[in-house]
Amino acid sequence: xxxxxKIKHKRSKLTAYNNWGYVFVAPFVITxxxxxxxPVLRTLALSxxxxxxxxxxxxxxxxxxxxxxxxxxSDNFRRALVNTVIVWGVNIITQLGxxxxxMMVFSDVKYRMKGLSVYRxxxxxxxxxxxxSIALLFSNLLDKNYGTVNVMLxxxxxxxxxxxxxxTKWPARLSIxxxxxxxxxxxxxxxxxxxxxxxxxxYLEAASIDGAGRWTIFGKxxxxxxxxxxxxxxxxxxxGGMQLFxxxxxxxxDTSQTYKHVQTxxxxxxxxxxxxxxxxxxxxxxxxxxxxxxxxxxxxxxxLFFNRKED
Amino acid sequence: xEYKAKHTFGYNLTKFILYVLLTALAVLCLIPFLMMTxxxxxxxxxxxxxxxxxxxxxxxxxxxxxxxxxxxxxxMWNSLKVALPxxxxxAYFPALAAYALAFYKFKGNxxxxxxxxxxxxxxxxxxxxxxxxxxxxxxITNSYIPLTVPAIAASGTVFFLRxxxxxxxxxxxxxxxxxxxxxxxxxxxxxxxPIIFPAIATMSIMGFIGNWxxxxxxxxxLSKPEKYTLPVMLVSLRSSTDITQNYGAIYLCIAISxxxxxxxxxxxxxxxxxxxxxxxxxx
Numbered sequence: 089x090x091x092x093x094k095i096k097h098k099r100s101k102l103t104a105y106n107n108w109g110y111v112f113v114a115p116f117v118i119t120x121x122x123x124x125x126x127p128v129l130r131t132l133a134l135s136x137x138x139x140x141x142x143x144x145x146x147x148x149x150x151x152x153x154x155x156x157x158x159x160x161x162s163d164n165f166r167r168a169l170v171n172t173v174i175v176w177g178v179n180i181i182t183q184l185g186x187x188x189x190x191m192m193v194f195s196d197v198k199y200r201m202k203g204l205s206v207y208r209x210x211x212x213x214x215x216x217x218x219x220x221s222i223a224l225l226f227s228n229l230l231d232k233n234y235g236t237v238n239v240m241l242x243x244x245x246x247x248x249x250x251x252x253x254x255x256t257k258w259p260a261r262l263s264i265x266x267x268x269x270x271x272x273x274x275x276x277x278x279x280x281x282x283x284x285x286x287x288x289x290x291y292l293e294a295a296s297i298d299g300a301g302r303w304t305i306f307g308k309x310x311x312x313x314x315x316x317x318x319x320x321x322x323x324x325x326x327x328g329g330m331q332l333f334x335x336x337x338x339x340x341x342d343t344s345q346t347y348k349h350v351q352t353x354x355x356x357x358x359x360x361x362x363x364x365x366x367x368x369x370x371x372x373x374x375x376x377x378x379x380x381x382x383x384x385x386x387x388x389x390x391x392l393f394f395n396r397k398e399d
Numbered sequence: 400x401e402y403k404a405k406h407t408f409g410y411n412l413t414k415f416i417l418y419v420l421l422t423a424l425a426v427l428c429l430i431p432f433l434m435m436t437x438x439x440x441x442x443x444x445x446x447x448x449x450x451x452x453x454x455x456x457x458x459x460x461x462x463x464x465x466x467x468x469x470x471x472x473x474x475m476w477n478s479l480k481v482a483l484p485x486x487x488x489x490a491y492f493p494a495l496a497a498y499a500l501a502f503y504k505f506k507g508n509x510x511x512x513x514x515x516x517x518x519x520x521x522x523x524x525x526x527x528x529x530x531x532x533x534x535x536x537x538x539i540t541n542s543y544i545p546l547t548v549p550a551i552a553a554s555g556t557v558f559f560l561r562x563x564x565x566x567x568x569x570x571x572x573x574x575x576x577x578x579x580x581x582x583x584x585x586x587x588x589x590x591x592x593p594i595i596f597p598a599i600a601t602m603s604i605m606g607f608i609g610n611w612x613x614x615x616x617x618x619x620x621l622s623k624p625e626k627y628t629l630p631v632m633l634v635s636l637r638s639s640t641d642i643t644q645n646y647g648a649i650y651l652c653i654a655i656s657x658x659x660x661x662x663x664x665x666x667x668x669x670x671x672x673x674x675x676x677x678x679x680x681x682x
Binding site for chain 1: 410413414417418421424428431434435438443446450492493496500502504505508511514515518520521522523524526527528529530531532533535545548549551552554557577583584587608611612614615619630634636646649650652653656657660661663664668671672677
């Protein structure tokens with residue numbers, strides 16, 4: 089009898105302890121519900137209405153999937169999507185390619201390159217600077233008439249015909265892609281390198297003793313082991329890339345001729361969500377959800393691609 | 400038994416070329432900053448007609464032009480007023496929640512964890528419009544509340560710290576403290592926080608930099624120039640003809656805007672590099 093009350097007592101005391109869990113998680117949960125969950129659901133609700141300009145205390149008028157139909161039929165949205173894919177695609181290929189090459193150089197068992205800690209600091213530096221500062225810096229360096237790039241090229245090659253880097257279609261797209269690469273390749277390199285350093289030296293030595301050459305070691309051991317990291321880099325880069333905004337938004341004015349060739353999906357969204365005179369809140373909400381669905385589908389596809397069984 | 404292998408000429412040549420290429424890439428990373436720094440000391444005419452590595456003499460003039468138009472240090476102060484509270488709130492409360500989720504058994508624990516996991520995959524884009532309307536309804540636009548308080552709900556931090564606590568905190572420690580009569584919150588402050596501090600520190604540095612550099616949200620939330628954070632203020636220079644006609648002044652603005660983050664990088668580079676690397680390995 090005494091024993092059971094003791095256990096009961098102990099149990100109630102444990103529950104009392106565990107109730108602290110509610111207290112500790114409460115500030116997070118309350119803020120999360122207000123500032124994370126509610127806005128996401130609110131945007132979802134708005135995407136089914138006909139709301140154009142937001143005013144306080146106005147009632148919502150639901151019209152079903154009409155805004156989504158508009159999104160799918162919009163040539164401008166499709167073009168913004170194509171722009172995003174081009175700018176992101178060129179960037180991810182060069183960025184991952186460069187990071188991959190660097191990873192190969194620094195992990196090579198034959199050449200044993202030194203100075204990794206210094207090189208990676210320098211390679212990573214551009215990633216920390218605010219995109220606003222980088223965008224303003226390059227829009228000045230790449231200006232057609234007074235930009236330092238053209239000034240230098242003209243100085244070296246007197247016959248050089250000035251390229252309007254940000255004022256013509258492909259140079260503008262590629263400039264933004266390569267600036268993105270410049271900002272992000274150090275980040276990808278660090279991640280790949282962390283993956284390689286996670287590969288146990290024992291594996292490599294064992295393989296080497298068994299007579300495997302460095303290319304065999306690279307292909308059969310290193311590569312498969314860093315595949316999850318490649319996937320992580322590709323997916324996070326995709327999610328970031330689909331939301332590309334600061335850089336093109338600040339580098340190309342909406343009055344510029346190239347605007348329609350570099351307008352990303354996020355710039356398109358911003359234009360309708362917050363742009364002066366172009367605000368259509370409900371439509372912008374539908375754009376946001378469409379964008380999310382696209383990101384989701386592509387992420388899942390990437391996940392399946394990187395996790396596929398090799399036969 | 401170590402022996403020095405004799406390397407062929409080809410081996411040494413390849414190695415040399417690799418170093419040259421690596422160094423060239425490093426130069427490519429730094430050269431835009433170098434151009435910026437030199438140009439910040441030159442006049443518009445000098446900038447438009449040629450480039451040298453020798454600094455010019457126009458720094459004081461450029462400085463005057465910049466600070467006649469706006470006070471960049473005010474922007475830095477505003478950025479600090481946003482980034483510091485956001486970082487502290489975004490470290491303390493998520494750590495508390497992570498501890499609750501990792502250590503206490505209560506109803507809804509699993510549910511909260513799954514909701515967090517789902518929300519980590521939702522891009523910020525989705526909440527932007529609803530978030531703005533919420534802030535407008537609460538009449539907190541043009542204040543720093545929308546830029547700081549929501550940091551409490553940093554679900555990524557909760558997720559990461561929960562894993563970290565499960566791996567590094569032994570429940571016996573907390574139970575022993577209970578027997579000694581320690582309160583639960585005391586245990587959190589005196590036992591849990593010291594153990595997970597390395598993780599909190601790395602996340603906080605990256606969080607601070609992210610908040611400091613953030614542009615889109617402050618731009619949407621803040622419309623009064625005296626509230627502008629550094630990135631928003633920097634962009635506003637485009638509406639000043641005084642500055643936009645003086646290329647040296649533009650470069651000077653950009654250069655000044657980068658100084659704080661470069662100082663942070665120099666101070667904390669070790670933590671920053673390890674945090675980027677950890678981010679990959681934890682997956």
